[in-house]
Amino acid sequence: MKYDIILSGVGGQGILSIATIIADAAVAAGLQLKQAEVHGMSQRGGEVESGLRLSDSVIFSDLLSSGSADMILSMEPMEALRYLPFLAKDGYIVTSTAPFRNIPDYPEEAVRSAYEVLPNTVGIDIEALARDNSMPRSANMILLGAAARHIGILTPEQLKESIRRVFGRKGAQVVETNLRAFDIGMDAR
Amino acid sequence: MRIARLLLGDEAIALGALHAGLKGVYAYPGTPSTEITEFIQNACAKEGHDIHCTWSSNEKTAMEAALGMSYAGCRSMVCMKHVGMNVAADAFVNSAMTGVNGGLVVVAADDPSMHSSQNEQDSRFYGKFAMIPMLEPSTQQEAYDMMEYAFWMSEKERLPVLMRITTRLAHSRAAVRVETEPEPHDRLAPARDPRSWVLLPANARRKNDALTTAQSHLQELAASSPFNLASAAASEKAPKGIIASGTGYNYVMENISRETDIPVLKISQYPIPEEAVRTLAAACRSILVVEDGQPFIEEQVRGIVGPDYEVDGRLTGSLPRTGELNPDHVARALGREPLQFYAKPQGIVPRPPALCQGCGHRDVYIALNKVLASYPDARVFADIGCYTLGALPPFCAIDTCVDMGASVTMAKGAADAGLFPAVAVIGDSTFTHSGMTGLLDAVNDRSNITVVISDNLTTAMTGGQDSAGTNKFEAICIALGVEPGHVRTVVPLQKNMDGITAAIREEIEYDGVSVIIPRRECMQTLARKNRENKKDRQ
Ligand SMILES: Cc1ncc(C[n+]2csc(CCOP(=O)(O)OP(=O)(O)O)c2C)c(N)n1
Numbered sequence: 001m002k003y004d005i006i007l008s009g010v011g012g013q014g015i016l017s018i019a020t021i022i023a024d025a026a027v028a029a030g031l032q033l034k035q036a037e038v039h040g041m042s043q044r045g046g047e048v049e050s051g052l053r054l055s056d057s058v059i060f061s062d063l064l065s066s067g068s069a070d071m072i073l074s075m076e077p078m079e080a081l082r083y084l085p086f087l088a089k090d091g092y093i094v095t096s097t098a099p100f101r102n103i104p105d106y107p108e109e110a111v112r113s114a115y116e117v118l119p120n121t122v123g124i125d126i127e128a129l130a131r132d133n134s135m136p137r138s139a140n141m142i143l144l145g146a147a148a149r150h151i152g153i154l155t156p157e158q159l160k161e162s163i164r165r166v167f168g169r170k171g172a173q174v175v176e177t178n179l180r181a182f183d184i185g186m187d188a189r
Numbered sequence: 190m191r192i193a194r195l196l197l198g199d200e201a202i203a204l205g206a207l208h209a210g211l212k213g214v215y216a217y218p219g220t221p222s223t224e225i226t227e228f229i230q231n232a233c234a235k236e237g238h239d240i241h242c243t244w245s246s247n248e249k250t251a252m253e254a255a256l257g258m259s260y261a262g263c264r265s266m267v268c269m270k271h272v273g274m275n276v277a278a279d280a281f282v283n284s285a286m287t288g289v290n291g292g293l294v295v296v297a298a299d300d301p302s303m304h305s306s307q308n309e310q311d312s313r314f315y316g317k318f319a320m321i322p323m324l325e326p327s328t329q330q331e332a333y334d335m336m337e338y339a340f341w342m343s344e345k346e347r348l349p350v351l352m353r354i355t356t357r358l359a360h361s362r363a364a365v366r367v368e369t370e371p372e373p374h375d376r377l378a379p380a381r382d383p384r385s386w387v388l389l390p391a392n393a394r395r396k397n398d399a400l401t402t403a404q405s406h407l408q409e410l411a412a413s414s415p416f417n418l419a420s421a422a423a424s425e426k427a428p429k430g431i432i433a434s435g436t437g438y439n440y441v442m443e444n445i446s447r448e449t450d451i452p453v454l455k456i457s458q459y460p461i462p463e464e465a466v467r468t469l470a471a472a473c474r475s476i477l478v479v480e481d482g483q484p485f486i487e488e489q490v491r492g493i494v495g496p497d498y499e500v501d502g503r504l505t506g507s508l509p510r511t512g513e514l515n516p517d518h519v520a521r522a523l524g525r526e527p528l529q530f531y532a533k534p535q536g537i538v539p540r541p542p543a544l545c546q547g548c549g550h551r552d553v554y555i556a557l558n559k560v561l562a563s564y565p566d567a568r569v570f571a572d573i574g575c576y577t578l579g580a581l582p583p584f585c586a587i588d589t590c591v592d593m594g595a596s597v598t599m600a601k602g603a604a605d606a607g608l609f610p611a612v613a614v615i616g617d618s619t620f621t622h623s624g625m626t627g628l629l630d631a632v633n634d635r636s637n638i639t640v641v642i643s644d645n646l647t648t649a650m651t652g653g654q655d656s657a658g659t660n661k662f663e664a665i666c667i668a669l670g671v672e673p674g675h676v677r678t679v680v681p682l683q684k685n686m687d688g689i690t691a692a693i694r695e696e697i698e699y700d701g702v703s704v705i706i707p708r709r710e711c712m713q714t715l716a717r718k719n720r721e722n723k724k725d726r727q
Contacts, residue, residue, distance in 0.1 A: 010540065027195055027364050035362040037197070038304075044578070046542035061443035062361035062436065065516040067528030079540075084531040103540055110536025118531070 002055035003153040004064050006083045009075030010100045011048050014140035017166075018073065019050050021144060025154050025162035026054045036062045045102050047079055054153050073147050075140060076100045077123070078111045084118075092120045094147040096139070098127040122146060124188045130181070138181035145185020156186060191366040198358035201329040201365050202268075202296060203228035205336025208367070210374025212263035212291070213241030215251035217622065218651035219270030220305040221359035222298035226268055227654075241265075244648075246657045247593075247622040248273035252280040252295070259293040259349075260386070262377035264340050271299040271312050272592065276623070278315065281349070285319040286388055286396045288347040290380040292340030296352045298359050301481050302513035307573070307592070309511060311482035316351040316459060320400050322407050323351040323459040324416065327438040329363040331416060331457065337372065342410070344377070346403070355481045357436045357513065408460045416457035419465055420449070423472065427452050429523075430473030432466065434486060437479035440519040456486060466493045475499035477507060477522055481514050543578060549709035550576040552681035553643050554586040556689040556707075557612070560697065567610045567697075568603060572596035572624070574616035575649045575711075587614060594623025600638045601631040610697045613640040618648035621658035625665060631702045632670035639696045640704045642666075643681075645711035653714045666704045675703035682709065 005022070009015040019035055026033045036051040051064045066085045074080030074095040087093070099106055115121055124146050130139040141163065148156040160179060167175045196204065203225045206214065216226040229242045241258070245251035248269045258265035269277060274297050281295060297312035316323035324339055326332040335352065343350045384392050411417060430452040433441045438455050445451050454469045456462070470476060470493075478487040478500060487502040494500060501507040507522040508514065517527040544551050553576070561567040571577060571587035572595060579586040589599060597620075600613040615624050620642050631638055642662055648654040658665060666676045675696060679689045689707065696703035 011542065023195060023362060027193065033195070033362070033364055036357060037360045037362065044542035044545060044575070045540075047540040058446075059363075060439045060446060061516045062357050062363075062439065063515045065443065065520070065527060067530050078537060081534050081537050084533050085529050087531050088528075089530045102543070103538060105538065107536040107538055110534055114534035114537075 001153055002053070002057075002059075003071075003151060004054070004069050005052040005071045005073055005151070006064065006069045006086055007050045007052060007073050008079040008083055009048055010079060010102065011045050013048075013075040013100070015048055015050055015075055018140050018144050019052055021159060021162045021166055022052055022054070022151070022154070024166050025158045028162065028165075029154060029158055031056055031153065032059045034059045034062045047082065049079075049083060071147065071150060073143065075143060077115070078107065081111065081114050090120065092122065092150045093118060094122045094143065094150065095124075096126045096143060097123040098125055122150075124185070126185070129184055129188060133180070133184060135177050135181050138178050141178045141181035142185035142188070145182035146188050148182070148186055190369055192369055193364045194367050195362055196329055196333070196365045196367075197224055197360060197362050198326070198329045198332050198354060199224035199298075199360070200228045201333040202336060202352070202354070203232070204367055205333040206266050206294070206340075207232060207238070207240075208371045209292075209337040209340045210264050210371055211240060211266055212376070213255065213258045213265045214268060215241070215245050215255040215258075215265065216268040217245050217248050217251055217273060218648055218654045219273050219298070220651055221300060221356040222268045222270045222273075222296060223651050223654070224359070225296060244654055244657065248277035249280050252277040252284065255293055256280065256284050256287070256289070259289040259291040261291070261379045263291040264293075264374065265291060266294045266296065268296045269298070270306065271297055271310050272306060272308065273297070274310075274312050274315050276593070281315065282319045283388060284349045285321045285400060286393060287386050288396070289343055289349055290347070291377055292343035293349040294336065294339045294343060294352055295349055296354065299353065299355045299482055301355055304356055307590070309483070311485055312351065312353045313459065313482065313485045316353065319351070320404060321348050321351055322346060322410065323353060325353045325435045325457050325459070326358060326416075327435055327455070327457065329358070329361070329365045332358065333365050333367055335416065338415070346407070346410075353435070355436055355513070357481070404460065408462055411458040411460055412462035412465055414458035417462060417465065418455040419469065420453045423450055423452060427473045429475050429477055430454070430469045431477050431479060432456060432469065432486060432490060433479040434481075436481045437514055437519075440514055440516045441479050443516045444520050444523055444525070461486060461489050461493075463493050466490055470494045470498055475501060478502035479508065479514065479519055479522070541581060543581065544575060545712045547712045548575070549645055549681040549707060549711075550579060550643055551584075552683060552686070552689070553614070553641060553707045554579045554584040556681070556686060556693060557614070557641070558584065558586050559686075559690050560693045561610070561612070564610050564697070566608070567612060568608060569612045569614055570596045570600040570603065572613075572615040572619045573650070574619050575645075576614060576616055576643050579614070593619050594627055597624045597631065597638070597640055598627035600640070601627065601634070601636045604636045604638045605634065609637065611638045612697070613638060615640065615642055616649075617642060617644040617646065617658055617662065618656040620662070621656070621665075625669065628666065628671070628702070629669045635701050637700050638702055639693070640702070642704060642706045644706050644708040646708070647711045647714045649711045649713060653711065653717065662706050671702050671704050675699055675701065676706070677704070678706045678708055680709055681707040
């Protein structure tokens with residue numbers, strides 16, 4: 001069994017923390033893993049993408065093949081669309097619905113109409129949920145929670161264990177907030 | 190005992206070096222190599238090793254310091270991005286002539302597709318040029334395992350070893366099985382052999398002969414390397430065989446792992462083992478070469494198998510001529526159309542990086558644009574760093590960016606040709622990397638240039654490493670001979686705009702070398718410090 005994910009967003013939105021949680025859970029579960037990150041130039045408010053490949057057998061390539069991603073997990077709606085050629089036929093898109101408008105002509109209409117025809121899309125306003133629940137820095141864990149039921153190769157409980165481990169050194173309160181964020185994401189429709 | 194750790198390729202190299210008994214890493218930051226040194230710095234901070242790991246001023250000083258450490262009998266490593274090899278080249282190539290004492294490994298991180306670089310040069314040409322052994326890992330595990338081997342080989346052959354990686358390996362994470370303790374390793378006695386280390390022509394000729402003669406031996410080493418793998422020959426001639434290296438090998442295996450009838454030669458140690466190439470050629474009717482970077486193996490394989498043998502790769506268009514490879518490219522080269530179910534929708538626009546909100550470089554460009562509006566012939570020779578983003582809207586403030594330090598010297602050359610005003614914009618770290626010597630040239634010629642050293646107190650572009658000249662810039666410029674009255678410091682903030690523009694205007698009008706130092710801390714390092722202070726107080 002394998003599960004390939006593309007994580008996308010805008011520099012500074014916290015996609016690498018999501019990657020860290022999933023990767024840690026995968027290692028704890030004894031899975032093979034490759035995670036290609038972006039560093040450098042692209043982090044300054046530019047587009048960022050990370051490929052995350054999980055499998056119970058050997059993984060050769062650090063990069064995904066086109067048409068093979070089981071999920072695009074995105075902190076930003078337009079950024080998810082950028083990687084559509086990688087999506088498998090029955091793959092899922094789990095995305096924040098809040099546009100990040102740091103460019104002059106954000107293509108609102110193109111983004112809206114693209115989503116109208118895509119199957120298997122889970123769009124959640126994680127920014128609003130994070131705001132309403134006073135956890136502005138945990139929007140990314142809300143998104144992970146929303147994705148959790150679809151990531152077949154790992155259980156939600158395994159991901160929560162990983163949140164406990166990874167955020168553990170930041171203190172019990174940070175762990176608590178992020179677990180709560182994860183649950184809010186799990187329940188969001 | 191080995192345990193599994195989740196590591197970037199860069200981190201695997203760092204840990205491999207630590208476990209091989211490293212005494213010092215010398216490096217100047219550069220994507221995608223930076224995390225090697227940072228990993229060692231963090232390990233030293235946490236575990237208190239006695240290992241040199243502070244940043245060097247540039248790649249050449251790093252290379253030379255590492256050679257000195259090797260001379261003294263210890264294992265040392267130099268890390269840089271590919272273009273750093275150009276800066277270190279003099280020391281690097283000549284270190285192959287002197288040879289080494291303690292093991293010396295040079296790690297060059299190439300950046301195919303130029304994710305964060307100004308060119309796509311392939312460091313393997315430097316390894317061949319210097320005629321030294323070279324390693325190219327495909328996986329994070331190999332990167333780790335190769336380090337002990339690299340130091341061992343360096344000491345055994347008394348030559349520096351070049352390790353070549355690419356962005357994709359450097360910045361990809363995987364679980365790596367690693368030792369829990371460093372291998373105990375005794376330092377060697379310091380060298381004392383002027384006949385090897387003083388490269389006067391009489392010594393150099395002897396050393397050059399020895400290095401040239403050693404080439405066939407180095408090729409034999411590569412042929413028997415534990416990292417070069419050849420799949421067993423099939424009984425019948427295969428239509429196509431594959432030679433692959435580095436990350437290219439991964440994309441090959443991603444496509445053909447279940448097919449055992451395609452013979453594959455994986456090259457991870459150079460010089461290219463020619464005999465292995467001939468053996469593969471004899472077992473196949475054609476060869477596809479898959480390598481990330483320039484067609485380094487491909488060109489040599491053509492020479493080995495001769496003009497009548499079909500060799501495919503980047504040069505024939507089977508693979509793209511430039512850019513980073515991916516599994517889809519390799520699928521197409523093998524005659525398979527990659528799957529695609531959804532196209533990228535029309536209207537999706539790029540999202541380029543930008544200077545951070547509140548960044549001091551912004552105020553510098555606002556001021557510069559204001560002043561230069563009244564000088565239509567002005568040119569701004571800029572340099573490499575975050576401030577290169579001043580090329581993009583809304584600033585469109587710079588005219589050139591070539592290589593580290595070129596701002597000062599290109600402005601000087603243009604001024605020598607009569608161009609006015611010739612303005613240089615350079616960052617603080619770039620100035621101490623390669624700007625200072627150019628400034629001395631300008632002073633000695635009284636060139637009519639205005640140099641803006643935009644000082645954010647850090648090396649921001651690569652993630653906020655210490656900058657070698659912090660708190661020393663005025664003193665450096667004055668010591669190099671810039672008139673003290675024409676070394677002016679300003680604080681780049683909107684409220685100071687009138688003073689800044691006045692200073693720029695006055696210094697442009699001054700006939701000679703002047704330096705303006707806008708100084709304000711980088712927003713990113715400031716935020717990081719504030720977070721750390723908050724944590725400390727809790
Ligand atoms: C020869 C070489 N070495 C390293 C790099 C990588 N690099 C690009 S910009 C930069 C740092 C620039 O720092 P600074 O001049 O202080 O400008 P800042 O980014 O802080 O604005 C480095 C290390 C490079 N491009 N070329």
